[in-house]
Amino acid sequence: MPKMTAWRLTIRQRFLAILLFFIISMGIVGTLSFFDLVRIRELTLLVSEVQQLSNALLETRRFEKNFLLYGNPADLAEARNYLEHARVLVNDVARKRGKTGVLSTMDSLRENLADYGQSMETLGQELQGGRPASEAELNNIRAHGKEMVSLAENLLTSESKRIISIIDTLKMQLLTSVVVVIALGVTVALMMFGRLFNTLNIIQTATRRIAQGVFEPLPEVGGESEAKTIVRALNAMVRELEFRQAQLLQAQKLSSIGTLAAGIAHQLNNPLNNISTSSQILIEELDSADPNFMRKMLNNVESESLRAKEIVQGLLEFSRERNFSIVRENLATVIKKTVRLVSSQVPGNIEIIVDVPEDLEVYLDAQRFQEALLNLIINAVHAMDPNPGTVTIVAQKDENTVTMSVADTGKGIPEEVRNQIFDPFFTTKGETGGTGLGLSIVYGIVEKHGGKITVDSEPGAGTTFTIRIPTDMMEQQAREQ
Structure with missing residues (x-):
């Protein structure tokens, strides 16, 4: 079964992936926030018109009460004007509410306005004809008026709550985006910088050891990444430095050998003098010398030769280059x-x-x-x-x-x-x-x-x-x- 290779991203790829994720996330949050703000603007304008509607209905009720108290036709005319203005506002609000959701309140309010207007007209005709209004008719118009104002107030309250709800949603979106940014920052630190800092620590330790004269390669970093490229380059540098350091060491040794050689020449002088003296004595006494005496002189030559050999051998061993x-x-x-x-x-x-x-x-x-x-x-x-x-x-x-x-x-x-x-x-x-x-x-x-x-x-x-x-x-x- 073939061995599966782990999918690894380079630091540049990780950075681009995180940046792309950040841009997409912020784009989504920004788009949602934009549409929420648009909705808030529309609902704010709608609430303003609902407030005007509520004021128009209250003015209608005020002139209605004045007309019922004093029977002044001017009050009835003003009540009709405000009622007509309220109808226009209802239609306008209903049209705008169609963008954000249909409410049965608008239909109820239209019907109530129509019933209230009809009751007002009937009452006005009766009073102008000299007939007194019955208690049932008065209660009916008051009930329609009260219901009309109540529906307008409910509508105002409902739209205000919708604005508050959208604002709360917008706050939650912004809070979520802040959390996402923080989480993204932590992710970047862990994914991008954690391994990079570990690699840099390894490099720092290795360079410190190189500065102390210890040349050891860095451990390989897994995957194909910038860090691995850096480690490979540093290992190549370590190998080259080790080679150059070996050359420098040998050059310094040879320099030392030049100084040591003068002293070693002095050390060789004694055994060479002894060899020369023993040889001269043997030459002079060759014909008449006692065999034991000759053996002693030859042993002395051999001993001094070994001594000189050891001195030279020590210098050669020191100067020789090997692994x-x-x-x-x-x-x-x-x-x-x-x-x-x-x-x-x-x-x-x-x-x-x-x-x-x-x-x-x-x-x-x-x-x-x-x-x-x-x-x-x-x-x-x-x-x-x-x-x-x-x-x-x-x-x-x-x-x-x-x-x-x-x-x-x-x-x-x-x-x-x-x-x-x-x-x-x-x-x-x-x-x-x-x-x-x-x-x-x-x-x-x-x-x-x-x-x-x-x-x-x-x-x-x-x-x-x-x-x-x-x-x-x-x-x-x-x-x-």
């Missing part, structure tokens, strides 16, 4: 080789003390570890020179961790620069000071061994660099090679 490889090494042997290699650079007034168990075995890359240790020793020597002092190298194993310290009795590191000493390109030396490879590279070598390096220093009280390497992790890495 990082974890193997089981005797730590005391690695440290002693490093001390022997750098001994020509140590003034006579500075003593190097090594306190390492002879049987201490540890998994590491001997060449890389030697490079880091060489740098720490040279830095310690420079911290004391030209004053006398001591460099003490101590190592021990505690459960699954090997701890090694390089301590000097020098001038110490000022507090203001202590947090910068592992940064690339940071140095407190002049342009010609030291042959070290830089503490940032030391930091990277220790990190590559899965370890940590810390510094403890006080001005005037010396400096101690402490390296801790987990032996179980390095052993596992050696098995996987």
Whole structure:
């Protein structure tokens, strides 16, 4: 069964989708609000006309009462005029109400106006003919008038309630739109920025480690996205930086070798002199020398030759470029080789003390570890020179961790620069000071061994660099090679 691929959107696609959703949502809310406002306007005008209708009916009732009290024909004429005006308003309101909904109230109001007008005409004719109005006729016209005003007031109340209802709906729509905008903002933050910020945090951490000299690729980001493109580009940059850093390391090593070579030449002078002296004695005593004496001289030549070979071999091993490889090494042997290699650079007034168990075995890359240790020793020597002092190298194993310290009795590191000493390109030396490879590279070598390096220093009280390497992790890495 083919594997289903998750459908993922890029950041740009997510942004466009959210923006489109926002535009559609706001368009719907805006359209509904617009039509609600149009309805409110129509109903407001309608209420105004209903109010005029109610006023006209009240005026009709007022003149009706005056006519019944005083029998003045002018009052009857005014009542007819207001009644006619009310009929016009009823028709107009009924026509407009047809847009918003038909109410039976309008038909009832028309019928009531017709009955009221007929009663008024009949009553007016009787009074003008000298006949008194009966109580039934008076009650009838009063009932029609009262009903007429009541219907108008009900209509006014009904339309006012409809306006309030539409306003409430409009308020709810606006409130809903605000909630949608807030929810959309949260969604944007979660969908668009959450993963982006996580990626940026990974990138920030990686670039910080790169600045410290540790080159490790970033974890791949799933899907096809801008973040994945950035991660791939950064990983390509990390690989290139690692390659360039290896080249720089080798160049710096060769520069150091040039300085070390002068001291090693001095170290070679003693065994070569001994070889030359023993050879001359053998040549002079060749015919008459005792065999045991000749054997002694030859053994001396062989011993001094091996000594010279070890000196040269140490320099060759240090200068040789090879891949990082974890193997089981005797730590005391690695440290002693490093001390022997750098001994020509140590003034006579500075003593190097090594306190390492002879049987201490540890998994590491001997060449890389030697490079880091060489740098720490040279830095310690420079911290004391030209004053006398001591460099003490101590190592021990505690459960699954090997701890090694390089301590000097020098001038110490000022507090203001202590947090910068592992940064690339940071140095407190002049342009010609030291042959070290830089503490940032030391930091990277220790990190590559899965370890940590810390510094403890006080001005005037010396400096101690402490390296801790987990032996179980390095052993596992050696098995996987």
